Amino acid sequence: MLWNLPFITVVVLTLIGLVTVLLKKNIIKILLGINILNSAANLFLITLGYREGGVAPIFTLAPSELMVLPTPQALVLTSIVIGVATSALVLSFAIVLQKKYGTVDIDKIRRLHG
Amino acid sequence: MTVADFLFTNAPALLVVIPLFAAFICPVAGKISSTIRNLWVMGMMLVTAAVAFILAFRVFVTGPVLYVFGAAAANLAVPLDSGGIPIRIIFTVDAMSAFMDIICAIVGVSVLLYSLSSESRNSGLEGYYTLFFLMIAGVFGMVSTGDLFNFFVFLEILSLASAGMIAYRIDGGLAVEAALKYFILSTLGAIFVLFAIGVYYGQYNALNIAMIAQRMQFTMLDKIALVLLVAALAMKCGAVPLHFWTPDAYSMAPSSVTAFLVVASQASLYGLFRVVFTMYNITMNCVTVGWIIIIFGVLSMVVGVTMAIPQKDIKRLMAYHAVSQTGYMLLGVGVGLAVLGNTTLTSAFGFMAMEGGIFHIFNHAMYKGLLFLTAGAIFYRIGTRDLNRMGGLGHTMKYTMIFFIIGALAIAGIPPFNGFASKLMIYESVYLFNPLLAIIAMVVSILTLASFVKVFHSVFMGPKLPEYADVKEAPLPMLIGMGILAAIVILFGLFPQPVVDILVAPAAHALADQGGYIASVLGGA
Amino acid sequence: MDLIAPLLTGYGIWAPVTWLVAFVAAVIVVYLLWKTGESSYKKGTELERPYLSGNVEPEKGAVHIRASNLYWGFLQALKGYYDVLVPVHTGILTDYMIWFVAVTALVLVIVGMLS
Numbered sequence: 178m179l180w181n182l183p184f185i186t187v188v189v190l191t192l193i194g195l196v197t198v199l200l201k202k203n204i205i206k207i208l209l210g211i212n213i214l215n216s217a218a219n220l221f222l223i224t225l226g227y228r229e230g231g232v233a234p235i236f237t238l239a240p241s242e243l244m245v246l247p248t249p250q251a252l253v254l255t256s257i258v259i260g261v262a263t264s265a266l267v268l269s270f271a272i273v274l275q276k277k278y279g280t281v282d283i284d285k286i287r288r289l290h291g
Numbered sequence: 292m293t294v295a296d297f298l299f300t301n302a303p304a305l306l307v308v309i310p311l312f313a314a315f316i317c318p319v320a321g322k323i324s325s326t327i328r329n330l331w332v333m334g335m336m337l338v339t340a341a342v343a344f345i346l347a348f349r350v351f352v353t354g355p356v357l358y359v360f361g362a363a364a365a366n367l368a369v370p371l372d373s374g375g376i377p378i379r380i381i382f383t384v385d386a387m388s389a390f391m392d393i394i395c396a397i398v399g400v401s402v403l404l405y406s407l408s409s410e411s412r413n414s415g416l417e418g419y420y421t422l423f424f425l426m427i428a429g430v431f432g433m434v435s436t437g438d439l440f441n442f443f444v445f446l447e448i449l450s451l452a453s454a455g456m457i458a459y460r461i462d463g464g465l466a467v468e469a470a471l472k473y474f475i476l477s478t479l480g481a482i483f484v485l486f487a488i489g490v491y492y493g494q495y496n497a498l499n500i501a502m503i504a505q506r507m508q509f510t511m512l513d514k515i516a517l518v519l520l521v522a523a524l525a526m527k528c529g530a531v532p533l534h535f536w537t538p539d540a541y542s543m544a545p546s547s548v549t550a551f552l553v554v555a556s557q558a559s560l561y562g563l564f565r566v567v568f569t570m571y572n573i574t575m576n577c578v579t580v581g582w583i584i585i586i587f588g589v590l591s592m593v594v595g596v597t598m599a600i601p602q603k604d605i606k607r608l609m610a611y612h613a614v615s616q617t618g619y620m621l622l623g624v625g626v627g628l629a630v631l632g633n634t635t636l637t638s639a640f641g642f643m644a645m646e647g648g649i650f651h652i653f654n655h656a657m658y659k660g661l662l663f664l665t666a667g668a669i670f671y672r673i674g675t676r677d678l679n680r681m682g683g684l685g686h687t688m689k690y691t692m693i694f695f696i697i698g699a700l701a702i703a704g705i706p707p708f709n710g711f712a713s714k715l716m717i718y719e720s721v722y723l724f725n726p727l728l729a730i731i732a733m734v735v736s737i738l739t740l741a742s743f744v745k746v747f748h749s750v751f752m753g754p755k756l757p758e759y760a761d762v763k764e765a766p767l768p769m770l771i772g773m774g775i776l777a778a779i780v781i782l783f784g785l786f787p788q789p790v791v792d793i794l795v796a797p798a799a800h801a802l803a804d805q806g807g808y809i810a811s812v813l814g815g816a
Numbered sequence: 817m818d819l820i821a822p823l824l825t826g827y828g829i830w831a832p833v834t835w836l837v838a839f840v841a842a843v844i845v846v847y848l849l850w851k852t853g854e855s856s857y858k859k860g861t862e863l864e865r866p867y868l869s870g871n872v873e874p875e876k877g878a879v880h881i882r883a884s885n886l887y888w889g890f891l892q893a894l895k896g897y898y899d900v901l902v903p904v905h906t907g908i909l910t911d912y913m914i915w916f917v918a919v920t921a922l923v924l925v926i927v928g929m930l931s
Contacts, residue, residue: 191486198479199914204471207909211478218485225493248378249492252440256485259447263478266454270471277464283909286468289539290907472909479913483920514927522920533919535905535912579930583923598901601891603883643826678883683876707832712823719827745886753880785832787823 183224190217204271204281208264215260222249222256300365302346303358303382306392306431307445309339314424321417329407332420336403339427343396350389351797355811357437358382368812375813377499383437383812386797390649391434391561393794394656397779398554399427405664405772406547409671419459419545425452426551433558437812439491440498442562443484446527449555450477457544457552469543473536480523487516487523500570501812504805509574517575520566521583527559530621531590534614538598541610542676546667547772549606550660553613557652560617564624564802572805573632581629584621589728591618592735600742604676605666608746609659612702615735616655622732623648623717626724631803640720645799646791647716653794654709654783658701661776665695668765668773669750678749685751687762692751694773699747701780703740709780712787 190213197210226249234247271281278286298305313335321328350356357366360380368377384392403423410416429449436442454477458470492498494513495506507513526533537556541549567580595615602608627645630636668691669684670676685692701708704715714736722729764770783790801807822831857863866873873879891898 195917199910199917202910207475211475211482214479214482215485218482218489221486221489222492225489248498252488252492252498255440255444259444259451259481262451263447263474266451266474267471267478270454270458270467270474273458273461273467274464274471277461277467286471286909287907288465289469289472289543291902291905472912475909476912476916479916511928515924518920518924518927522916522923526916533916535915538905539907576927576930579927583926594901597894597897598905600887601898601902640826680882682880682882706830707836712830712832715823715830716825719825723827741887741890745883748881749883749886754876756877756880757875758877785836786819787830787832788821789819791823 180229183220183227187217187221187224190214190220202283204267204274204283204286207283208267208271211267212260212264215256215263219253219256219260222253225249298342298345299349301358302342302349303356303384303435304360305342306339306346306435307428309335309342310424310428310431313339314421314428317420317424318417321420325416328417328420332403332424333407335424336400336427339431340396340400343392343431346384347389347393350384350386351793355383355385355801355808357812358384369814376497377502377812380441381437381499381812382435383501383808384435385808385811386801387561387565387649387799388434390653390794390798391558392431394557394653395427395430395434395554397775398551398656398660401660401664401772401775402547402551403772404775405550405667405769406545408766408768409547409667410545413460415459419456422452422455422459423548423551425449426456426548426555429453430555430558434561437500438498439488439500439503442500443481443488446484446559446562447481449558450474450481453477453540453548453552453555456548457540459545459548460543462543466543469536469539473540476526476536480526483519483523487519490516490519499812500565501809504570504572505809505813507571507574509571513571513575517566517571517580521563521580524559524563524566525584525587525621528556528563529591529614529617530587531594531614531618534591534595537614538602538607538610541613541663542604542607546606546663546670549610549667550663553659553663554656556613556617557656560620560652567628568631568802569805569808577631578629581625581627581631584625584628585728588618588621588623588625589731591615591621592732593618596735596738596742600738600745603678605669605678605681605746605750606663606676608678608742609662609666612662612739612742613655613659615739616651616659616702618735619714619717619732620648620651620655622721622728623651626721626728627799627803630724636724637803640723642799642803643716644720644724645803646795647713647720649798649802650716650787650791650795651710651713653790654701654713654780657776657779657783658698658708658710661694661773661780662698662702664769664773664776665691665698668769671765671769672762673759678746681750682753682759683751683755684759684762686755687759688751688764690770691765691773694770694777695747695751697777697780699740699743701784703743704736705740707781707784709783709787712784716791 194210194214198207201207226246228245231243231245234244275281320331359368362379368381429445432445454470454474458467460466490512491503495503497503529537592615595611599608599611623644627641630641701710704710718729820833822829
């Protein structure tokens with residue numbers, strides 16, 4: 178059961194993230210929900226690559242049979258970078274909308290509809 | 292090694308490298324002078340397009356081209372000591388990818404040429420062209436890559452750059468609102484894609500599309516991954532009922548960008564087809580998934596066109612038509628997918644439906660790009676997108692009017708323009724599958740024509756209005772940009788069969804032939 | 817390769833070049849007929865002014881039928897449909913995301929059950 182704990186965390190984080198994204202109305206909170214979802218995905222990838230008792234996959238240090246898988250770590254690194262760019266862009270949108278509309282409430286940002 | 296050899300061998304990598312390089316040099320070039328920047332972006336776009344055409348030529352003549360990053364040889368997909376797993380990032384350019392490359396190159400060149408004058412009145416153009424080249428790199432990467440995680444990275448590059456472009460003219464916050472909606476939905480979709488990638492990696496220890504395809508078991512987890520990918524990519528290509536971002540984003544982006552956003556959506560459409568055809572193919576229940584895609588398609592066609600009719604903003608109206616036309620592609624290819632397991636039906640009409648859907652991707656990119664560019668030219672001259680305030684522009688903007696007529700007739704499927712050729716293929720093959728679907732498709736075409744008659748009348752017809760008395764024809768670079776697309780619309784309409792033989796049929800074959808794709812990467816599996 | 821080969825649709829054929837030739841021929845015939853007509857039209861005279869049963873011509877902006885007035889009947893006839901469809905496009909991002917997640921869930925159920 179204990180080795181499933183990371184996967185359970187992934188599921189819990191995904192649910193928290195989805196609920197935040199779908200129910201919160203503040204752009205910043207929606208962004209936080211997206212970040213939680215992103216973390217869940219990252220944790221999922223990292224957990225897939227974990228091998229019990231493995232060491233960090235640094236080629237010069239580790240005996241090859243004891244390494245955790247390096248690929249998911251590379252993926253997660255990339256995904257984190259993308260996540261940062263995403264957060265920065267959404268936050269800048271939030272700043273502009275706060276200036277132009279005077280609100281970051283999603284319910285009030287609906288001049289484009291129909 | 293000569294320059295030509297170098298180009299020939301490294302074309303798949305250069306397709307992404309050149310736009311990225313161009314993008315980040317652009318601000319530097321802009322510091323020197325705007326003329327140098329314009330020359331730089333135009334030159335680089337032409338080089339990129341040339342590389343795309345060289346690559347496409349090579350693919351259509353000699354078959355799929357592999358490019359393995361970091362390997363000793365460009366086609367050494369599986370390293371000798373890896374135990375048969377392609378561990379490197381691989382670009383796999385088959386006929387379908389090359390087909391999309393050609394679309395992106397043609398639209399890219401005409402849109403950039405158009406931007407040179409349509410954006411010349413705005414400031415901050417360094418950022419504009421940087422983002423534009425990032426979009427191009429994103430599209431080329433998405434359609435060329437043979438690695439699923441790489442696909443995700445390019446998808447995100449494309450979303451980030453597109454969102455920046457949509458918000459480029461803040462427009463009192465409206466453009467930012469549209470960009471926010473587009474971007475948050477895209478990010479949510481991208482997270483779905485990431486989860487799906489994790490599922491594949493956990494099961495098959497591979498990220499390479501060919502490797503996953505070869506090992507595909509269609510377990511419960513694979514079903515979940517399939518649904519996540521299909522939903523995310525259908526949302527990105529704007530299929531109803533996931534289309535809500537499309538009219539907002541298309542109407543608020545600068546017109547030149549909107550024409551390219553059409554191509555960006557089609558890159559997602561390509562991703563969708565790649566997933567269902569190359570990764571799953573007949574290991575899954577093709578009928579169910581095929582019908583899901585058909586239903587997406589029919590809903591898109593009907594809801595898109597009916598929502599377009601009451602619109603008052605010219606670009607919003609065209610955006611709903613883009614949704615509607617995406618439905619035709621989903622319908623055609625969905626029918627091809629639904630009968631994929633049945634050889635008799637596939638050879639009877641399934642393959643023709645796929646060809647029609649794929650041909651329509653090309654045609655749609657051309658005429659929809661053309662229509663958005665004409666809308667941009669009108670906006671450039673009169674400063675409004677509100678159809679109620681337009682009228683009588685046919686007296687002064689004659690060439691724009693002619694281009695608009697060409698685009699409008701093509702989108703409505705009026706012979707002899709290219710839209711008719713692909714729609715005819717879809718109608719006749721879908722009729723054999725299910726007559727009701729074909730009838731819906733024809734009715735949607737009629738409604739499309741009706742709504743473009745409305746646009747044509749309210750924009751170009753009527754007496755010359757006093758408020759637009761001194762409106763002039765659009766500038767020459769914009770006309771040339773539109774002219775390129777209009778010429779292709781007419782040429783492809785007049786000579787459809789050679790195009791189908793040379794471009795479309797190989798692309799459809801490449802898509803349907805899962806074994807061929809796997810063999811081209813893993814070597815005769 | 818035959819450049820003017822007709823498009824094979826698997827069911828019938830479509831030969832655009834043939835049709836284009838026929839169309840051009842028809843245009844020529846129409847033009848010749850039109851040429852035989854009497855040319856009594858004189859530029860720059862009363863003939864150019866619109867005749868509205870003797871009424872004064874309204875100003876140009878009032879003559880043009882604007883976009884909103886087109887297809888009024890069509891929209892009225894399908895009022896029930898549009899009353900449902902247009903409000904669905906609320907413009908609220910939350911609704912759009914709920915649509916997205918709900919459709920994903922629905923497709924998941926369909927694929928899970930039927931295959």
